[in-house]
Amino acid sequence: MKYQTRKKALILLADGTIFYGKSVGIEGTATGEICFNTGMTGYQEIFTDPSYFGQLMVTTNAHIGNYGVNDLEVESEGIKIAGLICRNFSFVHSRVDSDGNLLDWFKKHNLVAISDVDTRALVSYIRDNGAMNAIISTNIDDIQGLKNQLANVPSMQGLELASKVSTKEPYYFGDENADIKISALDIGIKKNILRNLAKRGAYIKVFPYNATFQDLASFNPDGYFISNGPGDPEPLVNAQKLAAEIIEKDLPLFGICLGHQVIALSQGISTYKMHNGHRGINHPIKNLLTGKGEITSQNHGFAINKEETEANENIEITHVHLNDHTVAGIRIKNKNTFSVQYHPEASPGPHDAEYLFDQFIDTIKKTKELVS
Ligand SMILES: NC(=O)CC[C@H](N)C(=O)O
Structure with a gap:
């Protein structure tokens, strides 16, 4: 043209x-x-x-x-x-x-x-x-x-959008003979997350946004995952309830982006709409557990409240965003739950944070050994 x-x-x-x-x-x-x-x-x-x-x-x-x-x-x-x-x-x-x-x-x-x-x-x-x-x-x-x-266009604040992009029916991803089984809640999941889990020897069953803990548990998974996704995390009460139940039972749980926000909300930490979100592939993060820096892929417009996270004695901040010091990662103390606000699966972006998938698989393996 x-x-x-x-x-x-x-x-x-x-x-x-x-x-x-x-x-x-x-x-x-x-x-x-x-x-x-x-x-x-x-x-x-x-x-x-x-x-x-x-x-x-x-x-x-x-x-x-x-x-x-x-x-x-x-x-x-x-x-x-x-x-x-x-x-x-x-x-x-x-x-x-x-x-x-x-x-x-x-x-x-x-x-x-x-x-x-x-x-x-x-x-x-x-x-x-x-x-x-x-x-x-x-x-x-x-x-x-x-x-x-x-x-007439609704404001992003308070908007529930996960149901619009989630799968309608459960589906499977990866090799069914894999050693590890993971149940994933799809509130807008990116394919590269599934590829990263499958690549590390996991067989995944992906569930719709409104699935219950019983639904996810019926797959007999070794670990649970809550995905990224669109919209405000606050209205996602079903996902929050699910996260609270998994954490309560101390089962391995990893959350990315919207999943991270849902996990924080399930622990009583509020989320807020940022002035402008983080969207790009060169966002600097500091891992507070190792002291190392990571360049990361990001896409979010909401974030979890930092003061409330710091004040919560059950939660440890594991990662911070170096541009504005917002919370970029947390773990639940003495539990097998951790989550990040950014995208270790990249796609697009750098692969610095792929170790988080290894960390999740290691957590699952350790828990599996303890149980068997
Ligand atoms: N990538 C995501 O999961 C985004 C989470 C959420 N919709 C936000 O904008 O903050």
């Missing part, structure tokens, strides 16, 4: 600010909370990460689409972001193992995407003014109509 012939498109923020750009070719309107990801690679993994459900993504990488798409580089079936806002959109791509073009993939999923936006100005604006809802559209003439539509 010729650059000059593309339709004008706009981004209208909840505070009335407007940014203009050009449609990449799919006409329409999309709404959600606007957020930005600073990763320089991994757009396809980001677009398919269920944690982004309900969010309009601004990519700070100046080029999107240049390496095409690959059917294997997905974190779930289908695109999960609500819409894309970028600087330069590549209508041609070049990469030996790509299976196709990003625009064709967007067309297949009917994703509204806007390019030629001054993303540096937009990101600075939302960085300074905080997370907010927005609407993007190729119908640029009826601003009042768009404002009315935007006013």
Whole structure:
């Protein structure tokens, strides 16, 4: 498609600010909370990460689409972001193992995407003014109509979205003859978490968001896992109850991101909406148990309350985010539960934190030895 012939498109923020750009070719309107990801690679993994459900993504990488798409580089079936806002959109791509073009993939999923936006100005604006809802559209003439539509978009605070992306039916992942069995609660699980567990010798049964402890326990697992996912963790009362039960019974439990927040809530620690979340693949973390630094992949807009965590004598803070000192990891003292706010499975991102999967498998093995 010729650059000059593309339709004008706009981004209208909840505070009335407007940014203009050009449609990449799919006409329409999309709404959600606007957020930005600073990763320089991994757009396809980001677009398919269920944690982004309900969010309009601004990519700070100046080029999107240049390496095409690959059917294997997905974190779930289908695109999960609500819409894309970028600087330069590549209508041609070049990469030996790509299976196709990003625009064709967007067309297949009917994703509204806007390019030629001054993303540096937009990101600075939302960085300074905080997370907010927005609407993007190729119908640029009826601003009042768009404002009315935007006013009806629910706020991310208090929003339950896990049920929208969770599996409807339980399913299995990995080798059924594996030594270790894990029951995973899917509140928006990324595939690479399952790949990381399976790679370490686990056979996993994945359960829907509303499964009970009895459901998960019926698989006779050696360990339990609570996944990442979209939305506010607070309304996820079923998952919190499940976490509390697993912890109470002192069974091995690992939680990532939304799962980490659910575990904290189950122990009476509150969560809050951050001014702007952490979304990128170079976030520095300090592991307080080893003193070592890690560069990590992150994607979250909520966090757990630090003062309450420090004051809770059953919980130890194991990791902190070095940019803003928010809590990045916890463990329950004298129990086999730990969780992190970031993404050890990366995809995209660095692999510094993969040791957490080893730690989980070791915890499971030790508990198994004690039981047998
Ligand atoms: N990646 C995630 O699990 C995100 C958790 C939660 N939806 C948040 O924004 O904080």
